[in-house]
Amino acid sequence: MGLLVCPTGARAAAVFTTNKITSAAVAVSRRHVKSAKIFAVIVNSGNANACTGGQGVRDALKMCDETAKRILDFRFPIFDSKSKTQNPKSKISNRQLAIGNVLVASTGIIGHQLPMKRVLKGISDAAKSLSDSEKAGLDFAHSIMTTDTRCKQALAEVTISGKQVTVAGTVKGAGMIGPNMATTLSFITTDAVINRGLLSEAFKEAIGNSLNKLTVDGHQSTNDTAVILASGLAGNYPIVSRCPRYKKFTQALAGVCDCLVRQMALDAEGATRMFKVVVNGAATVAEASKAARAVADYPLVKCAIHGGDPNWGRIICAVGSSGVRLNQQKLSCKIGNITVFEGGRPKKFDAKKASSIILMPEHTITVDLGAGGCGSFCYGCDLSAGYVKINADYHT
């Protein structure tokens, strides 16, 4: 169990899975995130609370309710770094806090009811050990892990209207990784003062360019959830329009999300390296995205990258197979900075050098479709025998 609390209440925004089958936690949080203020996010890993019917929804609501009760009247050790004193707002009152001010996220095996006795005890224990220490942040990042081998965190600091604004986050999972359908949960916090509409807009864009640009095995789970909480404690001049302050904030947020997604890609099941596919010269941005994703999803490209093979043929074939408009006579492809295909024809290149680029932890494949002026990208990771082993040996 992990518990994230914002004693002053935070403006919140969230992005959820597009899977038509969603967990009870997603159904509940989708409603709750519309509340004016969010005080807490409660997370459990090991059980997804998906395909669990009405009881699942009741359990998810009970998790929110129990969390609200446990954090009520609790004096949080919020430390004001300037005055070196406890923040007077550190106690949440009964009036402010209802069940709808708590979000819930679950990750793990689907089709099993939550063991509520253990869950409730977990919430109580988590509330008792709340802290604003660095270790507490790390503990939270650890608490949401399932088959992740590494804990993922990112931080950015930016000065907005003379005040230091911090954006920090953690993420778990990479694609549909185990134990069953658990997958991406991501929690970002910031102390920026920003209105809810812009927070939501900035977050959607940041997730669109990070978590939603990574494909490990091409599917979304029933539980994917990304949440941002903005406490407003930084005291910056409020961000209420698409002004330079907003731009600074979005850059910091994008940086955190991009850093998290790279950590995810490198920790994907069986992955030994990651890559970025950039598609330019597309007729539309949607077609550029589609082509980039087709390359990043293609098992033969993923295998070739695992083997360090500069196999442009598989890249070109994936692009052609994706159904997007292209001009075969203008089509080109680069691996890193090496042009391997140009004007619709293969180009002689140093295969050893290209191979050494592929064998790095991260490289970029660039494709120009020669059909327009739009571009997009996608992140992917290699496909190894390790992936098969993890997912074939696992038994429900």
Added chain:
Amino acid sequence: MGLLVCPTGARAAAVFTTNKITSAAVAVSRRHVKSAKIFAVIVNSGNANACTGGQGVRDALKMCDETAKRILDFRFPIFDSKSKTQNPKSKISNRQLAIGNVLVASTGIIGHQLPMKRVLKGISDAAKSLSDSEKAGLDFAHSIMTTDTRCKQALAEVTISGKQVTVAGTVKGAGMIGPNMATTLSFITTDAVINRGLLSEAFKEAIGNSLNKLTVDGHQSTNDTAVILASGLAGNYPIVSRCPRYKKFTQALAGVCDCLVRQMALDAEGATRMFKVVVNGAATVAEASKAARAVADYPLVKCAIHGGDPNWGRIICAVGSSGVRLNQQKLSCKIGNITVFEGGRPKKFDAKKASSIILMPEHTITVDLGAGGCGSFCYGCDLSAGYVKINADYHT
């Protein structure tokens, strides 16, 4: 090199790749198949003649031209089983045969010009060894193989208006298998008398329900080609409408194509077993196909099947992720004849029995979306470490 000849000339129909990047052979055969009669199909494996520019097209045309020349005035040993004599029509005359009456297909590595000297010698050698023996058919099936480990053939016989009509075929490949982008080539022959429009219609439907229903790694290559030649030598009452004779013919053709696709699935790279995904209760046939394909394409489903794991969660998740309309409260799933998910909830089942069904060479997964009355299906195969090994170790 493989050479298929119909000395009397055949009505022909073909289905080609939908990849936007096509080989020179596909470009040429797309035009030639419109000819009234096709006398020969020349095939090479090892070089795809794709991404080879104008020279590639000239080489493909040269292959047709050379084939036409080599089979001209050649007395084919066509044996009339009734009269026990040589068929008088066994010689192709100059007047009948032009370059446009020959189809060409290539498979193999892309981006390399054909070694035309060797190719022309190959055509000459193939023409010299033409024969109607059973062994010749087997030789042809072997000649088109690339990384196939088994030669694939199928045959069906049916009586139409008192005459025995034969449909026979061969296929190579399974998905985007090696050496680089080579993939499906399929050649079907029949002696049925059938007009071209109906032949084309019957073939499209048969391929649509067989080769186009198999996914190994989800992509089409630059070279995919399926051709049917109908010699008309059976002498049945001509099939000129969607009459019972047409139905008999389409059943025989569907049987041959289905048999070939199953052989392909079981010989897919690294595959140890195959499966069929049947989706019912869809709002449209297209949505049923999309959902079935999403399940068959999903690496986690393929891994679970490799491991013999009745992991309904991954199946349900793939369906939900495919974006088709579904009713979560009516959703159900069966593995073989065992219901594992019903009314949107998991159902208790004998996991050992379900596992033993999955471990068979072929099993069926049935999903009901509860959203309508339409159905479709897809074939798939498991994903093993062998697939990764073959495709990561291979170097261009």
